[in-house]
Amino acid sequence: MDDLYKRIESSFNRQGLMKTLNASLDKVENGLVQISSKFNESLSQQHNYFHAGVMTSIADSACGYAALTRAPLDKDVLTVEFKINFMKPANTRRLIAVGKVIQAGKTLTICEGNVYDDTGEKLIAKMTATIMTIALSGK
Amino acid sequence: MDDLYKRIESSFNRQGLMKTLNASLDKVENGLVQISSKFNESLSQQHNYFHAGVMTSIADSACGYAALTRAPLDKDVLTVEFKINFMKPANTRRLIAVGKVIQAGKTLTICEGNVYDDTGEKLIAKMTATIMTIALSGK
Amino acid sequence: MDDLYKRIESSFNRQGLMKTLNASLDKVENGLVQISSKFNESLSQQHNYFHAGVMTSIADSACGYAALTRAPLDKDVLTVEFKINFMKPANTRRLIAVGKVIQAGKTLTICEGNVYDDTGEKLIAKMTATIMTIALSGK
Amino acid sequence: MDDLYKRIESSFNRQGLMKTLNASLDKVENGLVQISSKFNESLSQQHNYFHAGVMTSIADSACGYAALTRAPLDKDVLTVEFKINFMKPANTRRLIAVGKVIQAGKTLTICEGNVYDDTGEKLIAKMTATIMTIALSGK
Numbered sequence: 121m122d123d124l125y126k127r128i129e130s131s132f133n134r135q136g137l138m139k140t141l142n143a144s145l146d147k148v149e150n151g152l153v154q155i156s157s158k159f160n161e162s163l164s165q166q167h168n169y170f171h172a173g174v175m176t177s178i179a180d181s182a183c184g185y186a187a188l189t190r191a192p193l194d195k196d197v198l199t200v201e202f203k204i205n206f207m208k209p210a211n212t213r214r215l216i217a218v219g220k221v222i223q224a225g226k227t228l229t230i231c232e233g234n235v236y237d238d239t240g241e242k243l244i245a246k247m248t249a250t251i252m253t254i255a256l257s258g259k
Numbered sequence: 260m261d262d263l264y265k266r267i268e269s270s271f272n273r274q275g276l277m278k279t280l281n282a283s284l285d286k287v288e289n290g291l292v293q294i295s296s297k298f299n300e301s302l303s304q305q306h307n308y309f310h311a312g313v314m315t316s317i318a319d320s321a322c323g324y325a326a327l328t329r330a331p332l333d334k335d336v337l338t339v340e341f342k343i344n345f346m347k348p349a350n351t352r353r354l355i356a357v358g359k360v361i362q363a364g365k366t367l368t369i370c371e372g373n374v375y376d377d378t379g380e381k382l383i384a385k386m387t388a389t390i391m392t393i394a395l396s397g398k
Numbered sequence: 399m400d401d402l403y404k405r406i407e408s409s410f411n412r413q414g415l416m417k418t419l420n421a422s423l424d425k426v427e428n429g430l431v432q433i434s435s436k437f438n439e440s441l442s443q444q445h446n447y448f449h450a451g452v453m454t455s456i457a458d459s460a461c462g463y464a465a466l467t468r469a470p471l472d473k474d475v476l477t478v479e480f481k482i483n484f485m486k487p488a489n490t491r492r493l494i495a496v497g498k499v500i501q502a503g504k505t506l507t508i509c510e511g512n513v514y515d516d517t518g519e520k521l522i523a524k525m526t527a528t529i530m531t532i533a534l535s536g537k
Numbered sequence: 538m539d540d541l542y543k544r545i546e547s548s549f550n551r552q553g554l555m556k557t558l559n560a561s562l563d564k565v566e567n568g569l570v571q572i573s574s575k576f577n578e579s580l581s582q583q584h585n586y587f588h589a590g591v592m593t594s595i596a597d598s599a600c601g602y603a604a605l606t607r608a609p610l611d612k613d614v615l616t617v618e619f620k621i622n623f624m625k626p627a628n629t630r631r632l633i634a635v636g637k638v639i640q641a642g643k644t645l646t647i648c649e650g651n652v653y654d655d656t657g658e659k660l661i662a663k664m665t666a667t668i669m670t671i672a673l674s675g676k
Contacts, residue, residue, distance in 0.1 A: 131305045134306075135303060136300045136301045136307075137310035137312055140302065160275075161275045162278065163276050164276060168275075171275075171276035171316060172316075172338050173313075176315045176316065176319070177315065178312075181310075201343060201345065202342070202343065203342035203526060205508050206338055206339065206340060222521070223486075243501070248483060248526055252645070339528060340479070340526075342620040344665060346639070361624070361663065366530070369622050369624055382639070389478060389622065391505070412582075412583040414578045414581035415579065415588035415591060418579040418580065440553045440556070442553035443552050443554065444548045444552050449552060449553075451554055451595075451597055451598070452554060454590055455588060455589075455593065455594065459588075459590070478622070479622040480620070482618060484616055
């Protein structure tokens with residue numbers, strides 16, 4: 121499990137956008153990854169809540185990394201597409217995105233991403249993502 | 260047209276995330292808005308290209324604002340949901356997102372968002388978004 | 399509960415396509431509707447499994463009716479959009495679609511539709527749908 | 538071109554659902570397929586218009602076959618997922634679905650499906666589909 125966390129963390133730390141979004145890698149399990157983001161004004165939309173793009177970005181990374189936990193070590197992952205529904209205004213101090221593998225195939229993995237508020241109880245947005253397993257670049 | 264630009268710009272300037280993403284409001288027409296983002300490392304994914312979240316964020320704002328150009332002056336807009344397909348790696352110095360109204364209804368407006376590379380020719384991602392017209396908050 | 403079933407059944411029976419798809423209304427609860435379809439050759443794709451369109455049609459109806467169980471009696475519902483992922487080939491004798499309300503709002507309701515095989519265990523397809531509450535036509 | 542039509546037609550004719558939906562294969566070009574469906578009561582929703590499932594089914598087949606026109610002869614295609622927005626009520630005597638390839642890759646092809654009314658002018662629904670190229674079964 122420790123190795124699993126390190127594998128994901130090593131890629132996470134190379135994503136400049138995650139640092140920009142105040143995001144931290146909270147949890148890495150087989151088929152599940154949690155990423156959260158702390159609010160500040162640089163992440164806002166016009167009403168000073170989290171911009172939908174922040175929810176989407178951390179949910180996308182959480183889904184992609186959940187898929188990566190299931191991929192062979194010589195593989196990387198790529199988001200093919202996703203759809204996200206926004207259900208409540210994101211007026212919370214911290215967003216919690218949980219990406220979970222719904223089905224892992226050889227080429228494609230389907231993940232679900234749920235974005236919660238600070239309490240981890242209120243569902244703010246829901247994503248379904250299609251992730252592709254590809255050769256690790258440079259290999 | 261000038262007033263239209265000012266209406267959108269006034270909201271755009273309040274979106275902290277747009278500044279964070281190096282985004283500029285390039286074009287505002289009736290039913291069409293263009294937003295672009297200049298690359299730097301703070302916007303990257305693990306291979307040092309633009310993170311999918313950046314494409315998505317500017318495409319979402321471009322779609323929302325395209326819908327806003329068609330909304331009555333006492334109304335605001337809210338993204339209900341969107342779906343986005345990523346078609347090519349975003350290895351470009353500048354992303355250009357064009358949001359366009361496909362159908363404007365009283366309550367819901369459907370927009371299409373195309374994300375291009377620096378040349379404005381290569382289609383990198385394609386979004387379809389459902390936007391809701393709501394009462395301007397505080398009114 | 400009986401009244402709830404009758405409300406949904408009365409609309410279901412007017413959907414000519416449901417009869418054409420060998421579909422039956424199995425279950426109606428507050429926020430949840432189950433519809434299943436028995437296979438025959440008139441519902442096939444080129445490999446003689448269920449066509450994706452059959453899965454989609456019964457999942458759409460199940461989601462719409464799940465939303466309708468939550469709507470005031472003088473209202474009807476309309477599908478705004480949905481997205482569906484196909485996860486396994488639909489080589490089963492019967493498809494079971496379960497539509498469930500994820501969030502009910504005044505204007506929009508978000509539903510999830512899961513399509514299972516005959517056993518009710520194997521997840522074949524997964525839908526997320528946005529449903530709009532509208533005035534009952536003719537009223 | 539004639540061979541292209543025959544390739545698609547041979548698969549289309551094996552789709553039992555297409556016959557059930559009164560569907561005809563109108564046009565086959567490189568990267569584009571048109572399928573239309575004539576209304577009768579067996580295809581209706583509760584207000585006696587076309588059921589959303591009919592629009593979706595012919596748009597899905599049109600997108601899949603558009604992708605197939607670009608696939609090598611020893612390959613078949615499979616719908617991974619799609620999203621569809623319904624923009625106007627389908628109160629027309631004939632639905633026309635046009636599937637078009639937006640981007641063809643080795644493994645995945647992205648298509649757009651537009652569904653029009655009888656006149657071919659009014660856009661009723663809009664689909665984006667992800668199609669996978671697979672080995673022809675039995676080969």
